[in-house]
Amino acid sequence: MMEPDRCSRCRRTAVAHQPYSGRALCAEHLVRDVESRAKRTLRQQAGLRHGDRVGVLAPGGPYGEALLVFFSRQFAARRDLALVALVPGGAPPPALPEGLEAAAIGDEDPYGAARRLGCSLLALPATLEERAADVLGAVLAGRPAALAGPAARGGLRAVRPFEHIPGLELRLYLAALTGAPPAPEPLSSAGPFEVFVADELARHTAGHPSAPFALVRLADTLATLVSGEPDRC
Numbered sequence: 001m002m003e004p005d006r007c008s009r010c011r012r013t014a015v016a017h018q019p020y021s022g023r024a025l026c027a028e029h030l031v032r033d034v035e036s037r038a039k040r041t042l043r044q045q046a047g048l049r050h051g052d053r054v055g056v057l058a059p060g061g062p063y064g065e066a067l068l069v070f071f072s073r074q075f076a077a078r079r080d081l082a083l084v085a086l087v088p089g090g091a092p093p094p095a096l097p098e099g100l101e102a103a104a105i106g107d108e109d110p111y112g113a114a115r116r117l118g119c120s121l122l123a124l125p126a127t128l129e130e131r132a133a134d135v136l137g138a139v140l141a142g143r144p145a146a147l148a149g150p151a152a153r154g155g156l157r158a159v160r161p162f163e164h165i166p167g168l169e170l171r172l173y174l175a176a177l178t179g180a181p182p183a184p185e186p187l188s189s190a191g192p193f194e195v196f197v198a199d200e201l202a203r204h205t206a207g208h209p210s211a212p213f214a215l216v217r218l219a220d221t222l223a224t225l226v227s228g229e230p231d232r233c
């Protein structure tokens, strides 16, 4: 019988493997790793400010649910923040973790809905693969200006805390916290071009595991340049 893989941190049985880092992680260290990376990304993007009302976009499926769980675990206890789950129509309402109120937004644009509901920050559940495919698709379609997000729109800041985390690790994170078996990869509702881009990216990533990270970092760098931070000339 083969020895099970061991966590690189504590030698317990590993539940997740990171081909891009060479590490294996047990359930507990995966949860810590996902949350510390998501918090770092959140700080790098727009951060949380005192008095923020945060709209957490929660479409049906594991990534919206993981985003709700992440915000609930990390920030529900903060008295200076309000957390609102924005639930699009058609999505089955997610099980709402502690500390969040919910607002059904139907098919309204999430940015418009967040502004209407008085949010100052919108959190989007995009995964590494989704964000990297957006970046690659924008380049291939000749729309590099689309890479400038997530910038402030009409006073609303937007963040994607999971954009450096592979979808599989997020599904395992959710499973580790809920005790349910890991959700399968959700079916994409994207059009043929988006499906083509996602397939090409997945094929390339099989041989070059760090490629999607490089694409997302490129978009982040461009967004910083475009937003023209005041301390830069």
Ligand SMILES: [Zn+2]
Pocket (backbone or CB within 6 Å): 007, 008, 009, 010, 011, 012, 025, 026, 027, 028, 029
């Ligand atoms: Zn461990």
